[in-house]
Amino acid sequence: xxxxxxSTGTELLLxxxxxxxxxxxxxxxxxxxIDVLHQSTVGDNPSRMAEVIxxxxxxxxxxxxxxxxxxxxxxxxxxVTARLLNRAMYLHKPSExxxxxxxxxxxxxxxxxxxxxxxxxxxxxxxxxxxxTAPGVILEESDKTIIHLPGPPQEMQWMFETAIVPYFxxxxxxxxVIVSRVLRTxxxxxxxxxxxxxxxxxxxSNPTLALLARSGEIHLRITAKGQTEAEATERIATLExxxxxxxxxxxxxxxxxxxxxxxxxxxxxxxxxxxxxxxxTGGLVTSRLTDIPGSSRxxxxxxxxxxxxxxxxxxxxxxxxxxxxxxxxxxxxxxxxKQVRERFMTDIGVGVxxxxxxxxxxxxxxxxxxxxxxxxxxxxxxxxHQFSGQRTGIKQRAANAALFQVxxxxxxxxxxxxx
Amino acid sequence: xxxxxxSTGTELLLxxxxxxxxxxxxxxxxxxxIDVLHQSTVGDNPSRMAEVIxxxxxxxxxxxxxxxxxxxxxxxxxxVTARLLNRAMYLHKPSExxxxxxxxxxxxxxxxxxxxxxxxxxxxxxxxxxxxTAPGVILEESDKTIIHLPGPPQEMQWMFETAIVPYFxxxxxxxxVIVSRVLRTxxxxxxxxxxxxxxxxxxxSNPTLALLARSGEIHLRITAKGQTEAEATERIATLExxxxxxxxxxxxxxxxxxxxxxxxxxxxxxxxxxxxxxxxTGGLVTSRLTDIPGSSRxxxxxxxxxxxxxxxxxxxxxxxxxxxxxxxxxxxxxxxxKQVRERFMTDIGVGVxxxxxxxxxxxxxxxxxxxxxxxxxxxxxxxxHQFSGQRTGIKQRAANAALFQVxxxxxxxxxxxxx
Numbered sequence: 128x129x130x131x132x133x134s135t136g137t138e139l140l141l142x143x144x145x146x147x148x149x150x151x152x153x154x155x156x157x158x159x160x161i162d163v164l165h166q167s168t169v170g171d172n173p174s175r176m177a178e179v180i181x182x183x184x185x186x187x188x189x190x191x192x193x194x195x196x197x198x199x200x201x202x203x204x205x206x207v208t209a210r211l212l213n214r215a216m217y218l219h220k221p222s223e224x225x226x227x228x229x230x231x232x233x234x235x236x237x238x239x240x241x242x243x244x245x246x247x248x249x250x251x252x253x254x255x256x257x258x259x260t261a262p263g264v265i266l267e268e269s270d271k272t273i274i275h276l277p278g279p280p281q282e283m284q285w286m287f288e289t290a291i292v293p294y295f296x297x298x299x300x301x302x303x304v305i306v307s308r309v310l311r312t313x314x315x316x317x318x319x320x321x322x323x324x325x326x327x328x329x330x331x332s333n334p335t336l337a338l339l340a341r342s343g344e345i346h347l348r349i350t351a352k353g354q355t356e357a358e359a360t361e362r363i364a365t366l367e368x369x370x371x372x373x374x375x376x377x378x379x380x381x382x383x384x385x386x387x388x389x390x391x392x393x394x395x396x397x398x399x400x401x402x403x404x405x406x407x408t409g410g411l412v413t414s415r416l417t418d419i420p421g422s423s424r425x426x427x428x429x430x431x432x433x434x435x436x437x438x439x440x441x442x443x444x445x446x447x448x449x450x451x452x453x454x455x456x457x458x459x460x461x462x463x464x465k466q467v468r469e470r471f472m473t474d475i476g477v478g479v480x481x482x483x484x485x486x487x488x489x490x491x492x493x494x495x496x497x498x499x500x501x502x503x504x505x506x507x508x509x510x511x512h513q514f515s516g517q518r519t520g521i522k523q524r525a526a527n528a529a530l531f532q533v534x535x536x537x538x539x540x541x542x543x544x545x546x
Numbered sequence: 547x548x549x550x551x552x553s554t555g556t557e558l559l560l561x562x563x564x565x566x567x568x569x570x571x572x573x574x575x576x577x578x579x580i581d582v583l584h585q586s587t588v589g590d591n592p593s594r595m596a597e598v599i600x601x602x603x604x605x606x607x608x609x610x611x612x613x614x615x616x617x618x619x620x621x622x623x624x625x626v627t628a629r630l631l632n633r634a635m636y637l638h639k640p641s642e643x644x645x646x647x648x649x650x651x652x653x654x655x656x657x658x659x660x661x662x663x664x665x666x667x668x669x670x671x672x673x674x675x676x677x678x679t680a681p682g683v684i685l686e687e688s689d690k691t692i693i694h695l696p697g698p699p700q701e702m703q704w705m706f707e708t709a710i711v712p713y714f715x716x717x718x719x720x721x722x723v724i725v726s727r728v729l730r731t732x733x734x735x736x737x738x739x740x741x742x743x744x745x746x747x748x749x750x751s752n753p754t755l756a757l758l759a760r761s762g763e764i765h766l767r768i769t770a771k772g773q774t775e776a777e778a779t780e781r782i783a784t785l786e787x788x789x790x791x792x793x794x795x796x797x798x799x800x801x802x803x804x805x806x807x808x809x810x811x812x813x814x815x816x817x818x819x820x821x822x823x824x825x826x827t828g829g830l831v832t833s834r835l836t837d838i839p840g841s842s843r844x845x846x847x848x849x850x851x852x853x854x855x856x857x858x859x860x861x862x863x864x865x866x867x868x869x870x871x872x873x874x875x876x877x878x879x880x881x882x883x884k885q886v887r888e889r890f891m892t893d894i895g896v897g898v899x900x901x902x903x904x905x906x907x908x909x910x911x912x913x914x915x916x917x918x919x920x921x922x923x924x925x926x927x928x929x930x931h932q933f934s935g936q937r938t939g940i941k942q943r944a945a946n947a948a949l950f951q952v953x954x955x956x957x958x959x960x961x962x963x964x965x
Contacts, residue, residue, distance in 0.1 A: 140572055142575075146565055149587070150565065163560075164559065164588075168585035175583060200740075201756070232932070409845075410829025410830070411833040417902075423852055423906075429852070430849055431850070441860075471860070484839070522833070
């Protein structure tokens with residue numbers, strides 16, 4: 128079976144955005160064993176879009192489009208295909224009420240133009256969109272299949288995973304199953320990690336093993352093929368075990384388990400509460416912890432002590448220390464952690480202070496210098512970091528390091544208790 | 547003149563890499579006034595590549611390809627075009643010696659296979675490559691032009707800037723310049739915004755006008771062509787003025803100006819300091835404000851009062867109010883703002899409290915309910931919101947709304963003073 132991906136949208140033709148949708152779909156469809164032999168991009172122009180889609184239907188059995196399902200006059204994908212296939216458009220009542228509900232739930236009046244999103248070609252299979260207002264569309268024309276997905280990546284990806292993959296399996300009777308699992312590591316460089324597991328990387332065939340750098344983490348992606356899911360999963364398990372014995376504690380989570388998720392789980396499993404005093408990270412660590420549902424069980428609160436005034440007056444860091452050691456110092460980080468733990472009456476206190484830049488550096492304290500202190504019943508731990516990069520990058524790296532440090536701190540705490 | 551970009555390479559069809567070359571070329575060519583109406587991607591397969599290039603030459607005057615100029619057997623772009631145009635291939639001596647020099651300079655022996663990179667279609671214009679071994683190729687066939695550029699982005703970009711742009715200007719006598727400007731709006735839905743400015747959207751030719759949804763904002767992109775940059779800018783200014791008089795205060799910034807940037811500018815221009823008490827946003831608003839260099843000038847600090855205990859004991863929100871009105875209420879939001887402003891001794895205090903979900907909803911207080919209060923010398927303003935979506939989405943929308951509310955609050959403050 129031959130497949131083609133068509134990306135629509137003038138912003139792509141103008142080069143204003145990079146086409147990540149085409150890459151995502153190509154990758155996923157190849158993993159399913161579907162050969163993507165063509166990718167095309169066309170703007171919101173009816174005749175040119177019609178020409179591109181018609182040409183695709185000539186040379187391919189399966190055509191997947193993204194974009195052009197929105198409420199505006201520039202959103203024409205469904206109309207173009209309907210005309211090509213000589214199908215009338217009709218108002219799909221269930222979609223209409225879904226869209227009306229979305230606006231109602233936002234206490235907004237639905238502009239009539241949004242009804243365009245509920246207009247569908249006859250005999251289309253409609254896919255609900257839980258991430259937005261635009262439904263997806265599947266059209267079967269004899270042995271050809273054309274699928275319209277929304278343009279916003281997270282809507283498109285959600286729809287592909289939940290509705291299109293199952294549809295593909297059923298319509299094309301896809302046999303071989305591909306399963307992949309990601310082992311997320313932190314605190315080890317990509318090259319150091321590769322050294323440790325080089326033989327596995329070289330020996331790979333099924334499962335395959337890939338190292339991916341992802342926002343400060345290095346991910347080990349294991350991908351296995353099998354006749355059944357069980358077979359593929361078994362293959363993964365074997366390699367995972369071998370990798371864990373090599374890499375050890377640098378692996379903190381799998382798949383979608385973020386640093387904030389695993390740290391949060393550690394806190395709640397150990398019935399520990401936490402409070403943070405953040406300076407250079409400006410509340411980012413706390414914000415990431417609160418991205419996790421139920422975090423209110425363990426996160427009591429935080430103080431963003433951005434100015435020394437707040438460090439002194441609200442936190443109670445002594446003027447002495449601020450002048451002798453400076454706001455960016457091990458002493459201040461530890462005191463911030465101790466004070467916030469005491470004031471907020473939590474089991475664990477965290478202090479983060481540093482220089483995010485571009486200003487604020489001194490001869491002895493460069494941009495990227497960050498101290499992270501964690502304080503608990505079992506003691507104090509302070510780590511000095513020197514991060515590189517831009518302001519927001521330094522904030523991100525510092526937040527990663529803080530979350531990882533808390534995670535490991537609790538782990539040791541738990542293991543201490545077991546002794 | 548109509549142009550088409552063709553990206554070659556199986557790694558693109560497999561989704562192993564994102565196609566940044568197509569975006570780069572589309573952007574640059576549009577800026578030169580060349581209309582890119584099609585983008586295509588095809589693998590290293592002779593017949594399919596021939597079909598794609600032939601089809602492109604039918605519908606376009608100018609075809610630019612990237613990739614397939616390397617030394618391996620999979621690099622076939624030049625050969626495919628030569629066959630299409632019935633041109634023989636010959637060994638281009640200057641390119642051969644250039645390539646030999648490159649290897650010599652690296653004290654490496656040149657594999658014979660690299661000679662393929664010096665094989666050229668007859669009557670081709672050869673472009674030296676100062677960034678790699680693969681020369682670029684320009685083929686003129688009556689009124690059609692086909693250009694082959696190397697795949698590695700920095701080789702391709704260097705070649706485009708230094709050789710292709712001058713070639714375009716000379717061959718196509720390019721006069722026109724394209725300038726575009728983005729007006730960023732907040733607080734109006736895409737469809738509602740389009741209703742307001744429909745006539746401009748329909749009437750568009752030069753400048754053109756596009757609506758783009760971008761992480762909770764709607765952007766109005768104006769793109770104008772002109773003989774000179776001044777002329778294009780003038781065209782933009784005229785439409786911008788008209789749009790501003792229609793859309794008004796929903797427009798908060800232009801181009802790269804984020805909500806946190808503009809809000810921060812408002813604070814520093816008015817010499818105002820700010821402190822925040824965040825509940826459901828968990829420090830996200832403060833973190834975004836601190837993404838801006840120099841924010842320590844106006845951001846004194848914040849309190850993430852995630853638990854009622856902190857709201858009571860650190861902020862001083864009375865038990866009375868928490869029990870009578872609840873933690874998620876207008877009264878609590880206002881008190882949070884007032885108290886943090888007082889304790890942190892700032893000009894402006896902000897209080898954000900709500901239900902990010904998925905838990906915590908009650909019969910009267912659904913997930914997504916958020917109160918945002920801003921307090922300053924000139925008074926108090928509290929807005930009730932009902933956001934939809936997932937937990938992190940609700941946090942993001944609440945943070946956007948808070949930043950926007952502070953921005954407008956200061957604006958009114960400033961205008962009050964002027965009276």
